[in-house]
Amino acid sequence: MLSIKNLCASVDGKAILNGINLEVKADEVHAIMGPNGSGKSTLAHILSGRGGYTVSDGEVHYFGQNLLDLETEERAHKGVFLAMQYPVELPGVNNMTFLRESMNAIRKARGEAEIDAVSFMKRVRHRAKQVKLDEKLLKRSVNAGFSGGEKKRNEILQMMMLEPQLAILDETDSGLDIDALRTIADGVNLLRSPDRALIVVTHYQRLLDYIEPDFVHVLASGRIIRSGGKELALELEEKGYEWLLEGAAA
């Protein structure tokens, strides 16, 4: 599904990604861990098409297509979704309107009919319940004045409504209480299917107890310095990154 080869990227001349290689197949869950500032969000942003980064080398293919050639919205149409580490507040933009327009934009791009108002309402209510997002928040402006946890739930709600094929969750678990973590993990698991893949960026092993990864990668200084199974996350939890970083430097 996704194939990243030697991806190198910089911001304002400062190298941030220094040759990332990653293969993601359908039905897989990849966890990306790594110290602060190692480039995890940068990778997520580049995959979803955010501007401001210069890709100096490497390639990214998504279903055989050059992903980096596509506009941000085209990637969304083709099923790429990023749940952001810091979801943006959109004052004045109604959450429900936003969701419906997003859904319809994606449907339209795929040549499908727009969803009618009744089915939409039904679906959004159902999904909101699944992620335990207060319905009142649907009527408010997108993320404006939402608590940290509410913003994350809202991201997951969007993901569940848009049903992406490749979902990238950037620290969706950060700032969540234990129950919320569980709810969100349950939501994500509901979406798992043989034709979907997940990339989960996290600092904590706990999330991975709920969303079981097939692979765990450690990103440091813009490189994947170690990949392993889910037991790698446990090892990291115990020992931290130090031992790996030393190993990588050597």
Add this chain to the structure above:
Amino acid sequence: MNACASVFQQAATEYIDRLSNCEGEWLTEQRQAATQRFAELGFPHAGLEAWRYTSIEGLLQQDFKITHRTQAFLHHEMIQQFLGEPVAARLVFVDGIYQPNLSVHTGQTGLSVGSLHAAMAAGDRSVLRGVGSLSGIGDHGFAALNMATLQDGAVIQVSTGVAIRQPIELLHMATKGLSGQVQHTRHRVVLEAGASVNLVERYLSLDSESNYFNNMVCEISLGEGASLVHQRAQEESLTAYHLCDVHLDIQGDAHYQGVNAALGGAWSRTTFHARFVGEGANCELDGLYLAGEGQLTDFHLNVDHSVAHCESRENFKGILYGAGKAVFDGLIHVREQAQKSQAHLYNANLMLSRRAEVDTKPQLVILADDVKCSHGTTVGQLDDQALFYLRSRGLDKDQAKRLLCLGFTNEIVDRFQSEYLRDHLREEIVKRMSYERQV
């Protein structure tokens, strides 16, 4: 006085001479005094602070004529599409002339509505005495011209303690026939003590290319404890000129909630003179403006806290695109004796193009020491992060931009009590933002 002004002075004099007795006699003195005032003032110019950024050169070049029109005609079907929610009364003005056959009045007790022309014809002193009572004979040339050659307008009076629940609508329709002319309309609204009303003013052009000049004055008195909701939507053709001076006198414990949308006009300027004359009153004024290629839109606010314990809040937001230009001038004056005043003034501008321009000048002049006042101005662009967020959810650039623009203006649109107007304005904003993409 320049050549253009003397042409207007001449025209005003002739206009007054030609008035039939029934239209003329009651206001002749004021009309003549106003003509004299116009002769002294001439047209406003950039040397005057209030007109520094609002050039009238383009307006004068149009060579608008003052004509004495007595007739305008529209079929009922022509206005049907512009009618929204049910009203307590609707006064329709076609090319500035009151149309009894298109208007409605449910005949509620305590509500009196009529036309200024009828009041002049009947010599209704109680109405005519009020003409100019707030505005004077004109503090700038255009206002003086309005007084000199005013022709018609609405006269609305609500008796003590009467609450009119459904809106009273003033619907102004400009036809193609108005092209090339200036028309002078003047409204007078009086709410007696404890009265409450929801007043809607709409300005529409039937012909998208008609080119005329609406030079209006509106005088509103709120009695003690009265309450006025005032919803105004200016959607003149993009080649029209629109000027409106709104004068507001607010007695103690009265409440004014005004909201404005200025979308149309090649050139449009609205001035609010709000004066608190009794304690415990409150004035809320919101506005939104859109200005694109070839448009200038201007709001001048002048809120006078002349007595203690009053509150005012103003919030105006504008979207500028193409080579659109906006002027915002908000002056809040808190006088020495106006202790315990609260005044908050905001203006935000969203610039969608490099060629767009805004001159914004919020001013608080505070002479009292025990007050709560604040003001703020922003001039910004669409947020890249917000655009990315929307696009990452599948919206293309234009859709994302439109949604953000709507979001920017929603706060103001939501101040309109009329659901019909809220929906209509959102649609218009979306349309304008779609058009913006092409230029």
